[in-house]
Amino acid sequence: MEAKLTDPLRTLIVEDNQVDQTMLAAMVTEASRGLSFVQTADTLQGALNLLHSYEFDVIILDLNLPDSQGYETIRDINKAAPKLAIVVNTGSYEEDIGIQTLRIGAQDFLIKGKYNGYTLNKTLHYAVERKRMELELILLYQEVKESQNQIVQMEKMKMVGTLASGVAHEVRNPLATVLYGVNYLYNRLESDDKSIKNVMDTIRESAEKANNIITDLLDFSHIDQLNKTEVNLNEIVEKSLSLIHHNIQEKNILIVKELDKQLPTVIADTNRIVQVLVNLLMNAIHAMPNKGSKIIIRSVNKSSNNATIIEIDDEGQGIDEEHINKIFDPFFTTRRANGGVGLGLFVCQNIMKLHDGTVFLKNRPEGGARATLTFKTSQ
Amino acid sequence: MSTKRILVIDDEKGFTAMLKLNLESTGKYEVLVENDACNAVATALSFMPHLILLDIIMPNMEGPDVAIALQENPLLEDIPVVFLTATIRSSEVGDQGGRIGGHFFVAKPSSLPILVHSIEENLVMLN
């Protein structure tokens, strides 16, 4: 719809001088032939209360109020209502201040005594349009920034890929030598000396473990080649659960599914998201040594944020406070002795970044941890 | 059953020495090692192997180029080549080794039974 100067604007007038306040209200009402929704306040607090109760298009703001002075007034209003156009009402001796306010979030300014009904109305409409364009620009900027981040991420992954192939070649050759060497000795062993066999088994296991790390690294380094389609995350949840069915049964874990049946689709690489969910679920399972514990897996449509969310709640020991900033680091693990490599969450995070999504982990007040995946809902 | 001749072309001296020991200890194979890829064709012509194990990443000449050079020689073109690769991902061949684009691959390292299995599979196809 095209904007017109006669369109009524929902206007909030914040002015502690009663004469000015009444005059402004009268002018705004007249310019819209009485159609504008106009509210007035004498203080910042009064203004904030009104902003809380009603929606406005524009605010006419006196900077020097009994409870707030100067630029802070603009900042507070902007914080409370980020989409609201702000027109500052300044004293005639403050023309320079008017210009300054444009830099910190106001769209235009009035100089007391230097406007009439017509220019006031024009100023208000101008401010609303300008705010609308500013918001659009910010949105565009964010989009550009996001795709730029994704490109940077892709480049990084390419580098990791090259590096991983190099490391794999250099490390696997000596590993293969060790493994084949041990294998040969093992077969040639004439005595039944248990201790020699033990030593050889240990050497072999260590070499195999090192080899598995290389395999993980190589698998990880190729995660940038995504095969994205429109998918239903509930189906991916089911698929992931079926893959670790065995681990769940073994520990007698109760899986509670709270899946939103009206979940919108997202654009994602099914196999990669399965990888993420399996990693998170395995972490939850590892964190719960007691048999018969419960995992809740939940899907939520946060339509207000255009987001789709998956949560995994466990009843494990939770994350140590001192580790909370490290768990996403590559090779950070508290399960080194039990075969943990420490790449699980790192991989999850990178996959989610490539999907323009996020993964968080935090402790739940009731105990245990919650992993949260956030996806952008496809439009 | 007579032993089969296997030529291993790989620049890693330690690895090839161990590989030779292991393969020969099965009693099924006679193994010759060539550590310099540039000599691959000459060595193959003098040894006339039943099968060639070929490393992919080597300093002087890459494995695939060696394979092409072998193919171009009418005396060698029918000898099966199995690539050894250290940079393979588990998702590409599984743990077993397998085919990529018409060539056989075995992961390096893979256990001896898997390696022997791949060799035997390729020798059978020859007959």
Ligand SMILES: Nc1ncnc2c1ncn2[C@@H]1O[C@H](COP(=O)(O)OP(=O)(O)OP(=O)(O)O)[C@@H](O)[C@H]1O
């Ligand atoms: N659900 C959870 N509850 C408690 N601690 C967790 C949970 N998930 C992850 N952690 C902590 O974060 C660490 C890192 O997890 P990450 O998945 O990256 O590696 P890992 O599970 O140790 O090894 P792997 O590479 O095999 O996944 C874990 O070692 C553990 O200390």
Ligand SMILES: [Mg+2]
């Ligand atoms: Mg893990």
